[in-house]
Amino acid sequence: MIELKDILHGIPVRQVIGNLNVAVSDLNFDSRKVMPNGMFVAVAGLHTDGHQYIDAAINQGATVVLCEQLPEITKDDITYVQVDDSAFALGVSASNYFGNPSRKLRLVGVTGTNGKTTIVTLLYKLFRKLGYEVGLLSTVHNLVGDRVVAATHTTPDPLALNKLLHEMVDAGCDYCFMEVSSHAIVQQRIAGLNFAGGIFSNITHDHLDFHKTFDEYIKAKKTFFDGLDRFAFALSNADDKHGAVMLQNTFAHKKTYGLKHMADFKAKVIESHFDGMLLYLDGQEVWVKLVGNFNAYNILAVYGAAILLEQETMKILTALSNITGAEGRFDTTISKNGVIGIVDYAHTPDAVQNVLETIGDLRKNKVHIITVLGCGGDRDKAKRPVMAAVAVKYSDKVVITSDNPRTEDPMQIIQDMESGIPQDKKRNVFSIADRREAIRAACHLAQPGDIVLVAGKGHEKYQEIKGQRYDFDDKAVLVGAFNEQ
Numbered sequence: 215m216i217e218l219k220d221i222l223h224g225i226p227v228r229q230v231i232g233n234l235n236v237a238v239s240d241l242n243f244d245s246r247k248v249m250p251n252g253m254f255v256a257v258a259g260l261h262t263d264g265h266q267y268i269d270a271a272i273n274q275g276a277t278v279v280l281c282e283q284l285p286e287i288t289k290d291d292i293t294y295v296q297v298d299d300s301a302f303a304l305g306v307s308a309s310n311y312f313g314n315p316s317r318k319l320r321l322v323g324v325t326g327t328n329g330k331t332t333i334v335t336l337l338y339k340l341f342r343k344l345g346y347e348v349g350l351l352s353t354v355h356n357l358v359g360d361r362v363v364a365a366t367h368t369t370p371d372p373l374a375l376n377k378l379l380h381e382m383v384d385a386g387c388d389y390c391f392m393e394v395s396s397h398a399i400v401q402q403r404i405a406g407l408n409f410a411g412g413i414f415s416n417i418t419h420d421h422l423d424f425h426k427t428f429d430e431y432i433k434a435k436k437t438f439f440d441g442l443d444r445f446a447f448a449l450s451n452a453d454d455k456h457g458a459v460m461l462q463n464t465f466a467h468k469k470t471y472g473l474k475h476m477a478d479f480k481a482k483v484i485e486s487h488f489d490g491m492l493l494y495l496d497g498q499e500v501w502v503k504l505v506g507n508f509n510a511y512n513i514l515a516v517y518g519a520a521i522l523l524e525q526e527t528m529k530i531l532t533a534l535s536n537i538t539g540a541e542g543r544f545d546t547t548i549s550k551n552g553v554i555g556i557v558d559y560a561h562t563p564d565a566v567q568n569v570l571e572t573i574g575d576l577r578k579n580k581v582h583i584i585t586v587l588g589c590g591g592d593r594d595k596a597k598r599p600v601m602a603a604v605a606v607k608y609s610d611k612v613v614i615t616s617d618n619p620r621t622e623d624p625m626q627i628i629q630d631m632e633s634g635i636p637q638d639k640k641r642n643v644f645s646i647a648d649r650r651e652a653i654r655a656a657c658h659l660a661q662p663g664d665i666v667l668v669a670g671k672g673h674e675k676y677q678e679i680k681g682q683r684y685d686f687d688d689k690a691v692l693v694g695a696f697n698e699q
């Protein structure tokens with residue numbers, strides 16, 4: 215039980231109707247989940263507005279309502295708190311409700327278009343190896359120490375997020391590494407959190423359905439760094455065109471990493487193989503089990519953050535050489551007749567290009583690269599033709615298929631992708647809507663030594679079609695197809 219006035223700490227309140235000295239036994243932003251003597255926070259969404267459900271929340275037992283617009287008729291036994299920004303108030307009140315757990319461990323957030331999951335996963339594994347108790351909030355899953363909590367979002371809603379942080383504190387975690395998505399920044403899921411550091415990976419085309427313009431997308435990412443305080447570090451990618459902008463207005467301690475430009479943390483790729491690469495990192499040689507220039511950036515970000523979190527260089531490097539990346543990222547399998555299969559979560563034009571360039575650099579004797587690729591439904595439509603064009607440019611053959619069509623028509627998504635393919639390349643492209651059949655077809659096209667890249671779904675264990683989730687696992691389907699050969 216916590217008193218309402220304590221939940222409101224740090225929230226600019228415009229008006230209160232009713233009693234502030236009431237105990238609140240539950241906090242919710244979904245009227246359907248409100249509990250007796252609970253507090254309901256009305257937030258405007260993309261599909262509907264929580265303000266429409268204030269009565270429903272009261273009928274469910276809410277005794278406190280926090281909102282931006284007061285209802286025309288207020289009830290005597292209910293406390294109404296009016297604020298200017300209820301999404302911000304939700305974040306802060308969720309932190310207060312759970313005892314501000316982000317102040318009781320060191321929380322590091324990672325934002326950027328690609329690489330967030332990889333960086334936080336590597337940080338989680340690294341700090342475990344360095345002997346700490348650690349929490350993780352990621353697209354693949356959340357971890358409270360060793361305990362797995364399924365992830366519904368890349369960055370959970372403020373209630374789920376603070377509840378998990380609270381559990382991490384209870385479990386004795388010293389650190390938590392979390393992904394900060396641009397949706398979470400705009401929707402203020404991270405309001406009220408205290409970050410010990412923030413990391414920027416990169417920014418390229420994605421989510422323009424939500425942010426509308428690339429400038430708005432940049433602005434969203436930058437807001438995260440603007441919100442860091444002077445005790446935190448802000449670590450940015452010096453080689454990214456927008457890396458400097460991220461640090462422009464932050465109060466945090468600014469640091470950079472990069473392979474090309476001048477930076478505080480520098481690295482060079484010396485050797486690359488399918489199972490890892492040799493890096494020259496901050497004056498030392500280190501073998502890591504990840505592949506590709508893009509992963510050299512991820513490793514550098516992790517190394518820099520570990521130094522900024524006061525860890526010792528040699529211990530970091532030794533631990534780094536013994537850890538693997540996140541599930542479903544550049545995951546390699548070889549068929550019995552020597553076809554190399556790679557499952558990867560590339561679902562943006564930049565990621566597809568990076569992975570295919572890496573494969574192109576690693577391949578021997580110009581063996582063929584066959585890419586299986588789809589694009590998600592109910593997501594950025596503008597990236598579809600671009601992803602297809604990139605796949606075609608860097609592959610010998612492409613099988614266009616479905617990713618998660620969600621509520622969209624799979625054939626329409628495929629057509630949107632096909633529109634990006636130059637006429638003279640069309641003969642190398644096949645479209646097969648059924649993802650299982652597409653993967654099988656790619657494997658049948660492959661000769662020994664060829665490489666089949668299955669991109670876009672990585673670790674995901676489902677496919678969402680017409681709003682329904684079906685079991686689906688790219689790796690299992692790929693291995694099954696290999697076994698048929």
Ligand SMILES: CC(=O)N[C@H]1[C@@H](OP(=O)(O)OP(=O)(O)OC[C@H]2O[C@@H](n3ccc(=O)[nH]c3=O)[C@H](O)[C@@H]2O)O[C@H](CO)[C@@H](O)[C@@H]1O[C@H](C)C(=O)N[C@@H](C)C(=O)N[C@H](CCC(=O)O)C(=O)O
Binds near residue numbers: 244245246368371
């Ligand atoms: C686009 C987006 O981010 N949507 C999120 C948003 O939903 P919404 O805006 O549609 O909400 P809404 O349905 O309009 O409802 C508005 C409010 O009314 C309330 N309500 C609604 C109905 C009712 O009966 N009673 C009631 O109180 C709702 O609880 C809500 O507070 O708020 C919901 C509650 O927190 C989220 O679950 C939902 O995530 C959806 C499922 C989603 O798919 N989000 C994706 C795009 C997302 O967030 N992705 C990023 C990662 C992106 C990346 O970098 O790759 C992520 O962090 O996961």
Ligand SMILES: Nc1ncnc2c1ncn2[C@@H]1O[C@H](COP(=O)(O)OP(=O)(O)OP(=O)(O)O)[C@@H](O)[C@H]1O
Binds near residue numbers: 327
């Ligand atoms: N630093 C990077 N730069 C560019 N591409 C990358 C980088 N790291 C990973 N990738 C590519 O992006 C894909 C997704 O990587 P990862 O899951 O780490 O990113 P993410 O930012 O967490 O994505 P999401 O937005 O879905 O949470 C990888 O499978 C790989 O193809």
Ligand SMILES: N[C@H](CCC[C@H](N)C(=O)O)C(=O)O
Binds near residue numbers: 590591
């Ligand atoms: N976090 C990303 C993941 C996309 C993964 C891809 N498989 C898809 O479904 O589009 C999103 O929700 O946009």
Ligand SMILES: [Mg+2]
Binds near residue numbers: 330331352353393
């Ligand atoms: Mg992620």
